[in-house]
Amino acid sequence: MKRQLVWLLSSRKLGIRGTKAAKKRILFNILLITLVVSMLVLAQLFVVSMSNGIADKYALLGNGHLQIHENEDTKIPALPAIYDIQNVSQTVALVYSATGNRMIRVKGVGPTYFNQYRLKQLSFSKSDTVESSSSLPRVTISKSLAKLLSVNLGDRIALMMVNSGAKNTLRPQLCIVDTLYDSGYRELDENLIFCDYELIEKLFSDNTDTYFELLVDEKEIETTKVALQAEGLSVTSWDEENYSVASNLNTSKEAILGVLIVVAILCGYFISEVSNEMVEDDKHKIALLKLMGTTDRIIRRVYFSTVMAVTLFSTLCGTLLGIILGRNLKIALAFLAKRSIPALSYYLLDFTMYVPIQEISLILLVLTFVSAISILWSLRRIHKIELLSCTHFD
Structure with missing residues (x-):
């Protein structure tokens, strides 16, 4: 019975059985989160691919992968x-x-x-x-x-x-x-x-x-x-022969990954604002559910399930969109290379796109974890809603 109630309420919050206004709100949140996640994935894919492309240039043209002296x-x-x-x-x-x-x-x-x-x-x-x-x-x-x-x-x-x-x-x-x-x-x-x-x-x-x-x-x-x-x-590798280049590439990748993780944390905090808005708009409904005997735990599960469903779906869509954009980024890079823009002259614009599974997974895990924690934290306010508050909105 509890599962059926949670599913019924969650489906209404997701807009499956809700009003047009509810569907528009959920769709807007999905689009916004999808856009942010796709940019995170695209940025990480671009940085790692360009770094690997530079490494390939030095390995194949500079010194080889290995050197035997x-x-x-x-x-x-x-x-x-x-x-x-x-x-x-x-x-x-x-x-x-x-x-x-x-x-x-x-x-x-x-x-x-x-x-x-x-x-x-x-x-x-x-x-x-x-x-x-x-x-x-x-x-x-x-x-x-x-x-x-x-x-x-x-x-x-x-x-x-x-x-x-x-x-x-x-x-x-x-x-x-x-x-x-x-x-x-x-x-x-x-x-x-x-x-x-x-x-x-x-x-x-x-x-x-x-x-x-x-x-x-x-x-x-x-x-x-x-x-x-x-x-x-006597064997050395290309990164030993080009220590400064290799260390700069690794430092750049680590720094960008750190920045993207911070952005993912901020995105996770933003997702908690979605639950805050839902709770604020549904105060009278929550109070009414309490009057009907619904426990705070069930209500929290409803809102947590709703926001996490939006988050996971948006994250999946954003990841796929970011990878698709990254795979087709060579067209834009080729256009920029032909333009010979001075500001981009020292950047590599011709490289193979590589999907860094580990780095992207880390960013998405951080985003999902922070989202879950922040959503649970924001839903603590449900037990503070007074039962008589429903009359204030009728």
Whole structure:
């Protein structure tokens, strides 16, 4: 009997068997909560996806997921998680043109370096008009670096490196800009130049760092690293090689998650205001139910069930809406990228959308928990409603 009474009263409060005014109020609350939850989910999805996208750029183009610092003739164990191995060499140099200069990282790679995995992370521009008769070495620089140096395809730039000999002399090397690349992340592009592996080893072998660059299944990075170290190899990961970048990405994700949790707490408090409004508007009905012998416990269950049903339904709708918006966000990001807005130039706008299940679940659990606690707290006022108060509203 109690369950039937709770269901009857709850269904009327939800508008299933209520008036048009009740249905409009419930619909408004559902839309409002859905909108807030969808924005929370979308914000978390965007931040995590962009952070993972930046990490992928550094892993695939910068250093690889793992690095083995051994001699060239070192035999690398064939582990199932490793799907690409490249021998690369790198050094630091000053690149300059007639109008500008910049300290950059020069990376010597082989002909198979830009394979199907790395080509997903960048695009190339190459011109057939670049002089082929010149004996000068050719390099690949980014479009953003070319803009800083005011150079284009076929132009000449100079690389100034320290030749680690007895006198530590500076050694300039003229090069031709053969190819322009664009990874979509300006902070990486402006500091990275590619050239042939043989060139960097021939000209600057005294001051280079040669290592094996490994691409590994992201879920198996740590286990693969441990397995390689067990073989006696010196292994590092991309986040160790780019500590400041990795730590900044983690800090940003944690900070944004903290902010979104605070917003979820505020949203949970707002949901308690829904129950306050219902109780305030239904004072005379609550008093009448008390006169009919309905206990405070049953009345609280009715209002708690009503508001929690609205909350859970809105949370589900908001989560689905946020994920749908996030999955289709690439269209808007592509539009912004084409507009070349200066304020967004240092943000990555080309990345794969990833749904962070754990983070989103944490936000939703906090919102639901705070909502339940705040609703129960607000419903304490029911027992304070006097029985004769119903006459004040008749």
